[in-house]
Amino acid sequence: MELTFLGTSAGVPTRHRNVTALALQPEQVRPWILVDCGEGTQHRLLRCPLSVAKLGLILITHLHGDHCYGLPGLLASRAMTTLAREHQSLTLIGPKGLKAMLEAIMHYSQLSLNFPLEIIELPDHGGEYHWHNHGIKAIPLKHNITSFAYCIREPAFPGPFDxxxxxxxxxxxxxxxxxxxxxxxxxxxxxxxxxxxxxCLPDTPGRTIIIGGDNEEPKLLQPYLQDCDLLVHEATYTETVYQQLAINVQHSTAAQVAQTCSDTPIPNLILTHFSPRYQTIKGSSANSRSLDEVEQEARHFFTGMLFLANDFDTFLLGRTKKLSLCKPQR
Incomplete structure (x- = not known):
């Protein structure tokens, strides 16, 4: 199971980071999954081996622009791509309002799609769905707009014939x-x-990952982390910066996420969605803070495998549930 980060910045893009998008390539099926689609996502895909023609499922965590403004352009480009019969249909899952937003854009821009598009709008309490034998569970979060995390559970691997x-x-x-x-x-x-x-030898259990949208209370995910192998969650701020903000932005800090994970058996954590004030390179601008601050704060609480995602990083979560960075940013 591979995860490729196409955008890791919060709110606005920076010179080194685009806004949020994450590609997930399951091991047991050929179509891949896109979680969120910030502006410019299709440009990021041009620098990856992922094909928009083989995109099978899009999960939108919430309707803030840095998580969904790239969606109309991506759908339009897919409509101009030659699609094999087995890859034609596309499923889109997201909060209420997603369908109306897309229908308005398609109407006024005269966009027509040459492939079946199923749009599933989630009730406020979330829901459970199946896609190619994978379980998809939407978990409500706390933000200033309806926001979800997606728990993706793959089927077990059949034991080999002996x-x-x-x-x-x-x-x-x-x-x-x-x-x-x-x-x-x-x-x-x-x-x-x-x-x-x-x-046949015993089956190998499938992997379970949770990818969260914007969220003020990471503890909402704690019950679901008990049998989870990887959490991908925003860490927009450090505690020092968060306490100095003039308004309540309803985002998480690295400390909040790491402390939540430390109280569960989850072995792997990837942080993403960083405020532009944290630069990849320390001291890259006069007013910037270092991303090292985010990492140090998280490591103070979480002792498992921890990564801070960069754009174009590809991570491999193996069948043994070990997480590794196999393709660093380019």
């Missing part, structure tokens, strides 16, 4: 093995009824 078990039971190698590998129940020539599942 030929030594069939041979021990006196089942000779032959055409029956193919059917037993498919876990069929068969009646043998000697009258025995056998189940293919008996000759």
């Amino acid at each position: 030929k030594s078990l069939t041979m021990a039971d006196g089942i000779p190698e032959g055409p029956l093995y193919g059917r037993l590998k498919n876990r069929e129940t068969l009646t043998l020539d000697d009258g025995r009824t056998v189940s293919g599942a008996t000759y």
Whole structure:
């Protein structure tokens, strides 16, 4: 399971970061998932191996512009792409108002799509859906607009067929093995009824990740982190900066997110959606703060695997649930 960050800045783009978008490539299906689609997302995709033609699902966390203003352009470009039959349909899930917003843009800009688009608007309490055998659960968050986190759970990996078990039971190698590998129940020539599942090793559990939208209270996710392998969450500010803000912006600090995770068994955390005041390079402008401050604050509470995402970083979450940075930013 690969995650590629297409935008990691909060609110506005910077020289080093675009606004929010995250691509998820599941291991067990060919279509990929896009979580949020800030302005300029399709430009970022031009620098990645991901094909917009194979995009199968878009999850919008909330309707603030830095999370969805790139959506109309992306859909328009997809409509101008030659699509294979198995990749034609596209599902879009997001908060109420998403459909009206897109329909207005399509109407007034005369945009027509040459592929089936299913738009699912979430009730305020969220909901559960299935996509290519993957479970998709929308979890309500707290922000100054309706906002969700998405819990994505992949199916288990079937255990491999163990030929030594069939041979021990006196089942000779032959055409029956193919059917037993498919876990069929068969009646043998000697009258025995056998189940293919008996000759397969245990399944490997699938991975579960949670990708959050803007959120003032990370603790809302705590019940869902008990059996989660990776959390991707905003850390817009450090506590020092947050306490100095003149208004309540309803975002999370690195400390809040890390402390929430520290109270659960979750092993992996990726922080993103950083305020433009934190620069990638320390001292890159006279008024900037270093992103090191965000990392140090998070590490004070969270002792698991921690990363701060940069644009174009690609992370691999392996079947063993180990998280690694396989393609750093370019």
